[in-house]
Amino acid sequence: MSFKIVKYLLLFLLATILQSTVVALFSIQGIKPDLILLLLFYLSLKEGPLWGTIWGFTFGFAIDSTYAPFQIGIGSFSKVCFGFLAGNWGDKIYLETPHSKGLFLFSLVIAHDILRYGMGKIGNSDLAFWYPLLTKSLPTAVYTAILGGILYYLIKRQAERGYIIGSPRGKEEAERGI
Amino acid sequence: MQAPVRLTSAHLKYVILTITLLFSLILMGLNQREKLQLAKAGSLAFIPAQRLLFYLVRMGEIYEENRRLRLANTRLSLEVERMRGLKEENQRLRRMLEFRERAPLQLVPAEVVGRGPERATHSLIIDGGKDEGIKMNQPVISADGLVGRVIKVMGKRSTVLLLLDPDCKASSLVERSKVYSIMECDGGRCYLKGVPLYADVQGGDEVVTSGWGEIFPPGLKLGTVKKISSARADLLKGVEVEPAVDFTSLKEVFILQGESE
Numbered sequence: 001m002s003f004k005i006v007k008y009l010l011l012f013l014l015a016t017i018l019q020s021t022v023v024a025l026f027s028i029q030g031i032k033p034d035l036i037l038l039l040l041f042y043l044s045l046k047e048g049p050l051w052g053t054i055w056g057f058t059f060g061f062a063i064d065s066t067y068a069p070f071q072i073g074i075g076s077f078s079k080v081c082f083g084f085l086a087g088n089w090g091d092k093i094y095l096e097t098p099h100s101k102g103l104f105l106f107s108l109v110i111a112h113d114i115l116r117y118g119m120g121k122i123g124n125s126d127l128a129f130w131y132p133l134l135t136k137s138l139p140t141a142v143y144t145a146i147l148g149g150i151l152y153y154l155i156k157r158q159a160e161r162g163y164i165i166g167s168p169r170g171k172e173e174a175e176r177g178i
Numbered sequence: 179m180q181a182p183v184r185l186t187s188a189h190l191k192y193v194i195l196t197i198t199l200l201f202s203l204i205l206m207g208l209n210q211r212e213k214l215q216l217a218k219a220g221s222l223a224f225i226p227a228q229r230l231l232f233y234l235v236r237m238g239e240i241y242e243e244n245r246r247l248r249l250a251n252t253r254l255s256l257e258v259e260r261m262r263g264l265k266e267e268n269q270r271l272r273r274m275l276e277f278r279e280r281a282p283l284q285l286v287p288a289e290v291v292g293r294g295p296e297r298a299t300h301s302l303i304i305d306g307g308k309d310e311g312i313k314m315n316q317p318v319i320s321a322d323g324l325v326g327r328v329i330k331v332m333g334k335r336s337t338v339l340l341l342l343d344p345d346c347k348a349s350s351l352v353e354r355s356k357v358y359s360i361m362e363c364d365g366g367r368c369y370l371k372g373v374p375l376y377a378d379v380q381g382g383d384e385v386v387t388s389g390w391g392e393i394f395p396p397g398l399k400l401g402t403v404k405k406i407s408s409a410r411a412d413l414l415k416g417v418e419v420e421p422a423v424d425f426t427s428l429k430e431v432f433i434l435q436g437e438s439e
Contacts, residue, residue: 013224020293021239030426036295050191057198061205065220067294067301069330069337070345072213072220073205075296080198088191116298120365123206126344128364135366136297 008043012059015039031139033147036063037112040079041086041105041148049087056083071120078115082108098156102149106141113137214330217337225292225303225335233291243429283395285319285432286310291335300343300365302326304431307334315393317434323399323422324348324387325431336433340425341400342368350400351388352379358388361400361419368401370417375408377415385419395434 015035023032040059044052060076068075086108113133120127208216233240288310292303306312308331318325318338326346330337339346342363350361350370355378359370373379383403389396399422407416 016295019295024426034296048191050194053191053195053198057202060202061220062224063294063296063299065217066224066292066303067296067337068299069214069217070210070339070343071299072208072217073202074298076205077199077202080195080202084191084195113297116296117365119206120298124344126362126364128366131364131366132297140297 008055011039012036012062016063028143031136031143033144034109034140037082037109038105038144038148038151040083041108044083044086045090047087049084052083052087053080056080071123074116074119074123077119078112081115082112085111098149098153101152102145105148106145109141109144110137113141217330218332284435286312286435287430287432289430290428298365300340300425301329302338302340302428302431304336304338305334306433307332307336309334311435312336312433317394317398318431319398319434320423320428320431322424323401324394325423325425325428327393328433338431341421341423342425348394348400349388349391350385351396352403353384353386355379355383358390361385368419368421370419373415373417375413375415379403379406379415379417381406
């Protein structure tokens, strides 16, 4: 478990750095995919709602305390909900195809942003709600969902071919010495 | 006896969910000073690790930038020589006219080493802190205009709240018609607040800081008037401003440290 914690912490740091550097190169009209939510989505699906909740809180707290100290608590609140829902529903509804996975991710990103801007608006009435939701969140959710769907398809294909260690076919072939 | 334990373990995810949500709500309820103190502790471990990775990721970019800066440095050295001659001439003329030379503002350069990764965060991490004499609420500028103000200072780094954030308001002045107001952004767009309906404000007008607030000195460029809307029933004009600074491409900023002696 401690290896996993270190792995996810490193992945989180990497996602944060990439989000503010390399991802900008792939932005369309200033809209970028959200790598941090993508990572949280992935690990919540993999580890379940309990770890999704804990990592959601950790990611949100780290980002808020570093970049938005006045909004501390809002990021952790929205990411806790995101992580829990992703982990809890990910294995309960039919989400095996890349586009259903993408649609699920799209809904979660929108829900995350509604909570984020909504809680922000409650704390500070000067903060806009609809404008960033329509101009930033909606296109970001589409971009993130498409990227998430593609990544899911690629990972699934690699796992089916046995290229990913730990995948059922990979294990089977390793046992047979292929 | 075992029943409550089993219930808790079966519903552990809900217990953790409730605890983390409650804890988040408690954090939201803290006042600004408490939030800043907590943020300092929270980012203690995160920032150095992030900084290291940031440099690794930006290595290639830094190499190219270094080459470009060397070239620019050579050009600027030649320019400085020319300016030095002009300055001497200017000083001589000032002395002759018995003008008191106004002391220039002291600028501390700092590199942007981190950026708010989310859509709802409007802040930067800069490579400079207490050791460089940076203090809370000092204005941060770029060559294009006002960037924001320092909200958190640590040993070697600081957090800058961008002008785009609703918590970073600036007293402003429309340069052409001398209309005073407050520039405020809502996280996406920026507006001049409290501009009377009869005030002479037109699209394309330059907006600068008025110096009436306690934080920003006068004359720092804020932006340009982009759109004006006014309904007949309103008493005030809706004035949208396009910020002068492109906040997405900031790599280096300057901290204004008052007037040097």
